[in-house]
Amino acid sequence: MKRPSNLTEYQQAVYDCVSTIPKGCVTTYGSLAQAMDRGSARSAGQALRVNPFAPRVPCHRVVRSDGRLGGFSGQTEGPEVARKRTLLQNEGVRFTDADHVHPDCLWTPPMSQPS
DNA sequence: AACCTGACGGACA
DNA sequence: CTGTCCGCCAGGT
Numbered sequence: 001m002k003r004p005s006n007l008t009e010y011q012q013a014v015y016d017c018v019s020t021i022p023k024g025c026v027t028t029y030g031s032l033a034q035a036m037d038r039g040s041a042r043s044a045g046q047a048l049r050v051n052p053f054a055p056r057v058p059c060h061r062v063v064r065s066d067g068r069l070g071g072f073s074g075q076t077e078g079p080e081v082a083r084k085r086t087l088l089q090n091e092g093v094r095f096t097d098a099d100h101v102h103p104d105c106l107w108t109p110p111m112s113q114p115s
Numbered sequence: 116a117a118c119c120t121g122a123c124g125g126a127c128a
Numbered sequence: 129c130t131g132t133c134c135g136c137c138a139g140g141t
Contacts, residue, residue: 010138029123033137041123043138049122050139064123071122081122 007052010039014047017109021061024092025107028065035109041065049074060087067100 007015013036021027029048030041039047048059049071064070071077072084085099094102 008138030125033123039138040136042121042136043123045122046120046138047122051122059122062122066124069122074122076122084122 010043011047011050013038014044015051015053015057018048018057018059018062020109021058022107023058024105026061026063026088026093026101026105027107027109029062029070030065031108032062035111037112037114045070060084061091061093063101067096067103069099069101 014032017032017036028041029044032044033039033041036044044062048062051057051059054073060072062070069081069084071081073080075081085095088101089095093105096102
């Protein structure tokens with residue numbers, strides 16, 4: 001199995017940061033970018049969209065700032081997104097309704113230190 | 116190098 | 129509350 005090694009520095013940074021999200025918590029695309037002090041919500045999403053380490057890197061723990069789920073496995077709607085919701089629920093993430101995560105489950109990754 | 120495309124976000128009507 | 133607009137920035141053509 002050829003594991004993709006043609007990753008950009010940015011993608012590595014994103015996957016690395018996402019890997020630190022605790023189980024049962026979620027963070028947002030924007031918070032991710034802020035913590036890394038790199039890119040933007042959009043570019044972070046772009047990196048996750050093509051995430052080759054699908055379940056290993058918990059990209060399902062990254063949601064929109066408005067509490068809605070965002071995409072999963074390349075899709076922004078449909079069964080894949082439904083699966084994202086299921087995964088989160090299994091980890092203990094609670095929802096206010098069908099597609100809004102409970103604000104209490106939000107978690108902010110630590111900021112990278114300004115040297 | 117120019118142009119286009121988003122798993123986004125915040126402002127505003 | 130919803131929908132629209134525009135800025136954002138990495139990647140692929």
